[in-house]
Amino acid sequence: MSEKNERRPLPDPASAELRGLISDAETRAVYDVLYQAREEPLAMPAIRERVSALTGKSNLQMDRRLRSLRTHFDVPARRVPEKRNLFVYPLLGWNPDADKRTTRKNIPGSVRALVHHTYGNRCAACGRTPKDDQVKLVIDHMVPLDLGGTNDPENLQLLCDEDNHDKQALFADHQENADALRKSLSLPEVHLRIGELLKAMAGEDVPKELIVLVAREENNGDPTKRMRELRSLGWIIKNSQRKKGRRVLSFYRLEHWEPWPPGGPQAAVVRLERARRRAKRAQKAPSGTDLRSTAVE
Template sequence: MGEIRGRVRSLSGKSNLQLDRRLRSLRTFFLVSAVRDPDHRQRFTYVLRGWRPDADQRTARRAPRASDRALTLHTYGYRCAACGRTPKDDHVKLVIDHKIPLELGGSNEADNLQPLCEEDNHAKQALFSDHEENAEALRVSLSLPDAHLRIGELLKALEGIEVPKELIALVAREENHGDPTKRMRELRALGWKIKNSRRKEGRRSLSFYRLDSWEPWPPGGPKAAIARMEHARKQARRLEAQTTDAQERET
């Protein structure tokens, strides 16, 4: 990105602050892959691989269909997905938000849409502009098959940085979105050192996670390893209960 930025500056005489966004929008028509520099986790090399096979059908449609918007509002009961306020009772205006932004590979389909009040929509946009330089890390994480991998790889890319809970919830892509606490507990059980901190900012209470150290992914993947640990814990508890029963019978 540094080289691209330098080249744009030498050609046009000014730096382009929207470069990350431009690069992401290229992906509507082109195959661009990003390779993470193993020594600098936040540094990527971009490779243009050619046109997308479906490039001619991709007309960069930026707005969801009216029927999907209507379905989304209905599904969420005409409430803001973040704060629960409604136009009827709270006089808020709802906008249709892409849970995963289009530039990060999110779709225009109903399952990627949610209503947000203008306030929460602005907060989300601010979150993304704060993390514009981490867009590539987000995109790479989002492409992974399991929530632990997605959260873990994002934290690794941003190691030592306080990552807002909302960004983690976004890559987690889970139904209980907004609360990655359980996943954090599971990553810690795998030996990861993750620190949680909270701050108040106006009406909002913000929560951050910072990765201090991590372990390589266990063989077979984190999901299987966590399931094994869970199973072992249940057995130990059952054994303990049986022992207590036996002791009680003896006395």
């Protein structure tokens, strides 16, 4: 760790120094927002909103931009007390050593303690505890380090030995899909991430756990809902279940896919939902003529 780096003042958002470090204007806008909010760090929705206001663009790839900022600057995710899934992102200074984030042994004790506290000393998968169930808990990287996961607290969870073992076995079984997983994880929208993984593994049974991994949504997301949304875009995805030991495993198999709609899948899904709601309202409140014609039929 370099002392010099820690004391070096942060560059002004409009400075040539920052432009020299970061060529992408949107990433500099993220820096600008974090820089202005140093005293009172913001959560992601507020950051996104302000960056959109600065750049005039929505649909920004915030995860990727934050990752690229973190190669230069120290921007930890801090959990808001009492709110398990809310994080604020303080811009603390220069990143003293970017490489430190990416090895398992460098999870600081304070972060380990935080993870144990957040998960109430329970396995995130089965809910068992050392006290009641005599299980041993380990800290797990939700996105594994070799797939680009970090030691940031939002990527860490507690798993019991057994669930941790199952997860490692799952990734060992899918070694050949590592590139597809890495590529999916780098995409900006949840439907793209899930859809591109399904495409890369088309015709194979893709375990739900891999879908949850690339979805990168809070509380393991809602894979059933995401599959429904992809189906609404014309995709054919078969779901199957298989029993394995004490649990039921769920798989998704892609049988047909459609090109991504212009403007991206997220916007298309929102449009479809809006149209469906309008159609429902029209059905509920028919005009007098409609009533009569229905009665005649």
